[in-house]
Amino acid sequence: MEWETVIGLEIHAQLATRSKIFSASATAYGAAPNTQANLVDLGYPGVLPVLNGEAVTMAVRFGLATGAKIARRSVFARKNYFYPDLPKGYQISQYERPVVEDGTLEILLEDGTRKIIGITRAHLEEDAGKSLHEDFHGLSGIDLNRAGTPLLEIVSEPDLRSAKEAVAYMKKIHTLVRYLEICDGNMQEGSFRCDANVSVRPVGQAEFGTRAEIKNLNSFRFVERAINYEVERQIDLIEGGGKVVQETRLYDPDRGETRSMRSKEEANDYRYFPDPDLLPLAIGEELIESVRAALPELPDEKAARFGRDHGLSAYDAGVLTASRELAGYYESVVQGLGGNAKLAANWVMGELSGALNRDGLDVAQSRVGAAALAGLLARIADDTISGKIAKEVFEAMWTEGRSADEIIEAKGLKQITDTSAIERAIDEVMATNPQQLADYRAGKDKLFGFFVGQAMKATQGKANPAQLNELLKRKLGG
Amino acid sequence: MHSLTVAELAAGLRARRFSSLELTLHLLGRIERLAPELNAFITVTADRALDDARRADERLAKGEGGALTGVPIAHKDIFCTDGIRTTCASRMLSNFVAPYDATVVQCWRAAGTVLLGKTNMDEFAMGSSNETSHYGPVRNPWDPARVPGGSSGGSAAAVAACLAPAASGTDTGGSIRQPAALTNLTGIKPTYGRVSRYGMIAFASSLDQAGVLTRSAEDAALLLGAMAGFDPRDSTSVDALVPDYVAELATPLAGLRVGVIREFFDKGLEPGVGKLVQEAIEVLRAHGATVREVSLPALPLSVPTYYVVAPAECSSNLSRFDGVRFGHRCESPRDLRDLYERSRGEGFGDEVKRRIMTGTYVLSAGYYDAYYLKAQKVRQLIAADFARAFGEVDVVIGPTAPTPAFGLGAKTSDPITMYLNDIYTIGANLAGLPAISIPCGFVSEDGRDLPVGLQLVGPHFSESRLLSVSHQYQQLTDWHRRVPPGYE
Numbered sequence: 001m002e003w004e005t006v007i008g009l010e011i012h013a014q015l016a017t018r019s020k021i022f023s024a025s026a027t028a029y030g031a032a033p034n035t036q037a038n039l040v041d042l043g044y045p046g047v048l049p050v051l052n053g054e055a056v057t058m059a060v061r062f063g064l065a066t067g068a069k070i071a072r073r074s075v076f077a078r079k080n081y082f083y084p085d086l087p088k089g090y091q092i093s094q095y096e097r098p099v100v101e102d103g104t105l106e107i108l109l110e111d112g113t114r115k116i117i118g119i120t121r122a123h124l125e126e127d128a129g130k131s132l133h134e135d136f137h138g139l140s141g142i143d144l145n146r147a148g149t150p151l152l153e154i155v156s157e158p159d160l161r162s163a164k165e166a167v168a169y170m171k172k173i174h175t176l177v178r179y180l181e182i183c184d185g186n187m188q189e190g191s192f193r194c195d196a197n198v199s200v201r202p203v204g205q206a207e208f209g210t211r212a213e214i215k216n217l218n219s220f221r222f223v224e225r226a227i228n229y230e231v232e233r234q235i236d237l238i239e240g241g242g243k244v245v246q247e248t249r250l251y252d253p254d255r256g257e258t259r260s261m262r263s264k265e266e267a268n269d270y271r272y273f274p275d276p277d278l279l280p281l282a283i284g285e286e287l288i289e290s291v292r293a294a295l296p297e298l299p300d301e302k303a304a305r306f307g308r309d310h311g312l313s314a315y316d317a318g319v320l321t322a323s324r325e326l327a328g329y330y331e332s333v334v335q336g337l338g339g340n341a342k343l344a345a346n347w348v349m350g351e352l353s354g355a356l357n358r359d360g361l362d363v364a365q366s367r368v369g370a371a372a373l374a375g376l377l378a379r380i381a382d383d384t385i386s387g388k389i390a391k392e393v394f395e396a397m398w399t400e401g402r403s404a405d406e407i408i409e410a411k412g413l414k415q416i417t418d419t420s421a422i423e424r425a426i427d428e429v430m431a432t433n434p435q436q437l438a439d440y441r442a443g444k445d446k447l448f449g450f451f452v453g454q455a456m457k458a459t460q461g462k463a464n465p466a467q468l469n470e471l472l473k474r475k476l477g478g
Numbered sequence: 479m480h481s482l483t484v485a486e487l488a489a490g491l492r493a494r495r496f497s498s499l500e501l502t503l504h505l506l507g508r509i510e511r512l513a514p515e516l517n518a519f520i521t522v523t524a525d526r527a528l529d530d531a532r533r534a535d536e537r538l539a540k541g542e543g544g545a546l547t548g549v550p551i552a553h554k555d556i557f558c559t560d561g562i563r564t565t566c567a568s569r570m571l572s573n574f575v576a577p578y579d580a581t582v583v584q585c586w587r588a589a590g591t592v593l594l595g596k597t598n599m600d601e602f603a604m605g606s607s608n609e610t611s612h613y614g615p616v617r618n619p620w621d622p623a624r625v626p627g628g629s630s631g632g633s634a635a636a637v638a639a640c641l642a643p644a645a646s647g648t649d650t651g652g653s654i655r656q657p658a659a660l661t662n663l664t665g666i667k668p669t670y671g672r673v674s675r676y677g678m679i680a681f682a683s684s685l686d687q688a689g690v691l692t693r694s695a696e697d698a699a700l701l702l703g704a705m706a707g708f709d710p711r712d713s714t715s716v717d718a719l720v721p722d723y724v725a726e727l728a729t730p731l732a733g734l735r736v737g738v739i740r741e742f743f744d745k746g747l748e749p750g751v752g753k754l755v756q757e758a759i760e761v762l763r764a765h766g767a768t769v770r771e772v773s774l775p776a777l778p779l780s781v782p783t784y785y786v787v788a789p790a791e792c793s794s795n796l797s798r799f800d801g802v803r804f805g806h807r808c809e810s811p812r813d814l815r816d817l818y819e820r821s822r823g824e825g826f827g828d829e830v831k832r833r834i835m836t837g838t839y840v841l842s843a844g845y846y847d848a849y850y851l852k853a854q855k856v857r858q859l860i861a862a863d864f865a866r867a868f869g870e871v872d873v874v875i876g877p878t879a880p881t882p883a884f885g886l887g888a889k890t891s892d893p894i895t896m897y898l899n900d901i902y903t904i905g906a907n908l909a910g911l912p913a914i915s916i917p918c919g920f921v922s923e924d925g926r927d928l929p930v931g932l933q934l935v936g937p938h939f940s941e942s943r944l945l946s947v948s949h950q951y952q953q954l955t956d957w958h959r960r961v962p963p964g965y966e
Contacts, residue, residue: 039578043798045571045805046558046580046677048712078794080841082818089797142802271841273850276684276791278713 001239002203005231006211007160007196008120009223011173013152013183014127014191015058021126021150022049022092029189037129037144043087048277051076055150056281058182059099059124060291062152065180065298066119068103070288076124076278080271084142085129093125093153095272099281105176106300107168108318117169118157124281125151152182158197158208163227167220170194171322175299179324193218198230199244209234210244214251214258226251230258302327310334310341319349325363326353329370336374343377351394367398376404386465389413417464419471425458426451426468426475440476451476479504480640481961484549484697487643491538491548498538498548502531502592505550509594509641512965516617516626518635520555521563522595530592537590545724546704547590552645554633555596556603557583557688558677562593566679567611568601570799570806570825580677581709582646582688589704594642598632601827602796603653603681605629606899609890610829617886618661619962621926624883627657633691634661639965644692644701648678650685651784652878652903655915658691659878659931662917662960664948665691666698669938670910671716673702674709680795682788683714685907694958695916695948699723702941721942729946732766735871740773742876742902751930754919755877758932761954762875762947772874774863779856780904781897786840786853787908792830793837799825832893861909868937873947877902878915878931882923906935914944917957929957 020027023040040047063070077095103119129147133140154173160166174192177183185192199211214230217223229251234244248267249258274280297305303317306327312320321327326348333344352373356366368376376393379385385393385408396407408414416422429451430437440447451472456463479501482490490496506524513519527550534548558564558576560583565571579587587593600610608616608631616631618624619639626635630647634657637645647654649667658665666689673688680686690701703724708717738759743752763769801807801821808820826834840849867874879899889896906913918932932951936944952958 042803044576044578044803045564045566045574045679045798046576048676048714050711050713080794080797082797082800084800084802084814087798087803089800090794269843271794271838271843271846273790273794273841273846276682276714277680 003200003231003235004203004205005162005227006158006199006201006208007163007166007227008158009156009160009166009170009194009196011154011156011170011192011194013154013173013177015055015150015152015182016184017052017054017058017150019052020148021052021055021124023148025148027149029186029191031145033132033141033143033145035145037147041087041144041148043089049092049275051278051281052150055124056099056283057287057291058180059122059152060283060288061180061182061295062122062154062177063100063103064288064292064295065176066100066103066105068100068119068122070283071097071099071101072283073097074099074123074281074283076275076281077272078275081268083128083131084140085131085144085147087129087144087147091126091128092275092278094123097280098123099283105169105172107165107172108314109168110164112314115159115165117159120155120157122152122154125153127151163224163231166196166227167224170223171220172299175322179296179299181296187218190218194223196223196227196230198227198234200231200234200238210246212244212246212258213248215248215261217251222251222253225253225256226258229256233258296324306341310345312341312345316345316349320345323363329363329366332370333374333377336371337377337381340377340381343381344374347373347377351391355394355398367401368394372397372403379404379408383415383417383464384408385413385415386461389415389461413462415464416459416462417467419467422455422459422463422468422471423475425455425463426472429454429458430475437476448472448476480508481966482643483694484546484643484692484700485694487549488545488700491534494538498531498534498550498592499528501548502527502550502594505594505641512639513636513641515622516619516635516639517598517614518616518632518639518641519552519595520565520567520598520613520632523562523593526562527592527594534590534592543590545589545700546586548592549590549644550592550594550642551586551701552594552597552633552636552642553583554599554630554646554648556599556648556679557646558679559583559593559596562596564596564679565612566602567599567613568825568827568830569612570822572612572806574805576677578677581674581711582705583677585705585707586646586701597630597636597645600629600631600653601830602679602792603629603648603650603686604792604829604833606652606656606896607884607886607889608632608657609886610827612827615886618883619965620661620928621883621924624885624928625660627660627879627883629653630657630665630691634658634663634665637661637663637691637693638962640961644690644697646688646705647691648681648686648688649903649907650681650687650788651907652900654689654691655903655913655931655933656879656900658915659933660883660929662929662958662962663691663693664695664698664914664916664958665689666702666914666941666944667906667912668702668706668941669716669912670907671714672706672912672939672941674707674712674715676709676711680791682791683795684791685784685788687907695914695945695952696724696727698914699727699945699949702945706941718939723942723945726942727946727949729943729950730766731762731947731950734762734767734873734947736762736767736769737772737867737871737874738769739777739874739876740771741775741777744778746880746898746901747877748881748921750921751877751879751881754921754930755875755932758918758951759875761951765950765954770871772867772871774860774867774874774905776856776859776863777905780860780908781901783853783856783860783908784900784904785836785897786849787857789833789837790841790850791837793834793841796826796830796834801825829893857908860905864905864909864911864935872943873934873936873940875932875934878933879903882921882928882930902933911935911938912941912944914948916948916951917960918955919957920960
């Protein structure tokens with residue numbers, strides 16, 4: 001039987017506010033345990049939550065960027081359950097009435113096709129603290145620094161049909177929240193993570209299969225692997241005569257498999273009800289319009305502009321706009337170069353990205369700045385050096401930090417375009433290889449390559465390739 | 479000195495007829511002598527009181543300070559006090575010292591008051607007789623065999639017995655007004671949002687409101703003025719101007735439109751109580767008020783509505799008492815579940831557990847719509863009834879409680895009977911309206927004079943009017959000046 005995979009993602013993006021969603025505590029990552037938890041975060045008797053307006057603005061930014069409806073009135077509810085890292089015994093979260101509803105996001109698939117993914121909702125909520133089970137001699141430690149950190153939970157429609165689509169969608173959301181400067185996107189620190197709802201059904205069947213929810217996936221690779229594993233597990237189960245049960249599962253990255261965490265029957269009854277400590281969140285036109293006016297150019301708009309104005313392919317434009325910083329770098333190179341976007345794009349996606357990846361750096365930390373790269377590319381454009389030599393120069397720039405011109409000058413890499421110099425090299429090669437010359441002239445055409453190589457070698461690779469070809473053809477012909 | 483009102487004490491302090499220290503020492507002496515038999519206080523803060531009094535005297539000597547500088551007060555033990563134990567009358571918090579002051583505590587402190595101590599109450603404010611306290615029941619100064627009402631029973635007994643001229647209270651379903659009625663005090667529950675809830679340990683957040691118990695409406699005006707106002711730390715507090723309640727006390731009764739609530743004169747109302755309430759209404763009519771009957775048809779549903787909404791909220795509010803960060807923790811827990819179960823099992827009393835279980839049930843999947851959601855709808859109907867009535871009249875009026883103070887233990891075995899004691903007070907909480915109870919006479923039972931309360935409810939933010947009507951009534955009557963025998 002042929003199977004179709006159905007996936008919906010719930011992405012948790014930690015909002016980049018300075019203080020927590022309902023208290024004035026700082027949200028900075030990595031502080032000593034419990035040093036960023038005040039009485040409100042600790043759930044002390046008598047304290048009350050006060051909503052952080054910045055978190056609301058960020059949710060609105062996201063909503064507008066995805067063409068969603070911004071609820072003029074949304075409601076914070078209490079999700080009740082006991083756990084030591086949940087100080088109040090309930091989490092404040094928007095439940096029945098979220099602030100953002102009905103958005104969409106377009107993703108670009110590997111085969112070049114585009115697909116619209118629905119965003120059911122995005123709602124504001126507070127994060128819980130952390131339970132630390134190691135290093136306490138059989139006891140557990142509680143760190144409440146994270147308790148009360150604002151999250152935007154972004155829930156997709158079950159529109160995704162493969163692990164690859166899920167990753168493309170997640171990456172696109174990741175790109176978007178960083179463009180909007182509402183989330184730092186740091187997955188190691190848990191600022192951006194997701195739960196995946198996965199089910200399978202026979203191709204052509206209208207109703208969904210029973211789904212399993214895989215919790216807390218914090219890398220794109222894990223999302224892809226966990227979904228692929230889960231899809232295979234479900235298909236094997238059904239084909240073996242079994243049934244998928246609705247449950248929550250955990251992905252174990254070491255074993256590359258998902259494991260059952262709790263079944264539907266074991267699920268908590270969270271007893272949601274509107275939080276009486278918080279008034280319904282009212283959002284006026286004024287706020288919406290001021291947020292709209294301040295929206296940056298979004299990745300899709302930028303990619304379209306790169307296609308239209310720079311003549312880039314959809315794929316290249318997509319790669320370059322994946323982060324606002326990379327796109328900015330690329331644009332600076334084009335500007336420094338005064339055009340020649342295709343050359344700039346190739347270098348930014350090729351040599352530059354390769355060097356960044358190799359050294360594990362962000363584009364902001366690049367050892368070769370945009371102006372410096374533009375300086376190098378200008379030397380290709382004006383035929384001072386060949387593309388091949390340019391790669392050598394780039395490596396030198398990367399390690400030595402000097403400009404392209406300095407390196408070209410110091411290493412004498414300037415391309416030879418002087419006809420007589422090239423002719424001298426050719427004459428020399430012809431003189432030292434009389435046998436090959438005779439064979440070539442007797443009809444062995446493929447020896448032409450041999451002469452190109454030898455002549456290039458004689459000029460230390462600096463001869464202008466086009467000129468060399470032309471002169472060589474003439475001279476060899478006698 | 480101890481039977482003087484706050485207004486009289488304030489005048490005496492400013493005239494230097496006595497110092498705050500003399501006054502405070504006198505009241506601490508009375509508390510030491512008389513409070514134990516009433517069990518009115520959980521914590522007496524003598525050292526703090528003397529410090530506060532000395533500081534007040536310094537200011538008064540320099541001609542500084544406001545109307546309340548040097549006036550001793552007591553706080554219900556539900557308000558967090560920085561460095562002083564705050565128990566909520568629960569074993570759960572018997573060791574809890576808050577690291578901060580509630581806004582109400584801050585406000586009264588800033589006004590120059592002297593803190594005498596923290597008063598007894600029903601555990602987590604859940605009760606109508608002050609019998610659910612972990613620290614034992616409070617006795618009514620008018621008859622020690624009877625309850626003072628609840629949940630602000632300690633505050634009521636302390637003020638009625640002239641151990642303190644005024645005390646704070648909280649009112650979720652009548653917890654200021656009913657004890658005021660049962661102990662011959664003036665007790666006001668302001669509009670929901672008028673007074674900050676920050677630092678007031680939550681019972682039912684959408685109903686809880688802080689207020690004050692005093693021996694006159696004028697005193698209530700003074701003290702409410704010092705606690706009311708917007709607080710950015712409480713999202714439900716209202717950013718609206720606080721009127722000069724004292725200045726507005728002079729508003730005459732003439733032209734006042736009074737609506738007598740038909741539903742309150744039901745078969746549950748003790749005839750003696752009903753008669754005194756009617757007489758009080760006649761006093762208002764005789765002095766220029768027009769009186770008509772109004773009907774609030776949804777009001778009889780207020781008790782069942784309340785006993786869905788309040789437990790639902792309390793079941794969630796009390797989840798934070800889990801033995802992890804503060805409060806009672808059981809000995810040597812085996813595991814997390816054991817820690818939760820025993821800490822909470824040991825820390826909470828029966829009435830609190832009953833309400834947590836009721837609240838958990840009404841919020842459960844499959845029951846939410848039938849109970850919680852329906853109760854919220856009825857709540858809107860009740861609020862709509864009041865709103866309709868306030869289209870015709872300025873205040874609605876009736877008894878505060880169906881009976882005078884009842885005997886200790888008389889209703890403890892049957893929670894429903896106990897709950898019905900709040901039948902006349904709950905409506906104002908459900909609708910978020912301000913309401914006041916004032917003394918309107920005495921009935922005699924077993925050879926004892928037992929006070930009866932008259933209740934007035936007004937539209938949102940009509941505290942001024944409620945206080946002025948009460949004050950004008952108190953100019954015409956002297957019920958409020960009577961002090962229980964033995965406490966004169």
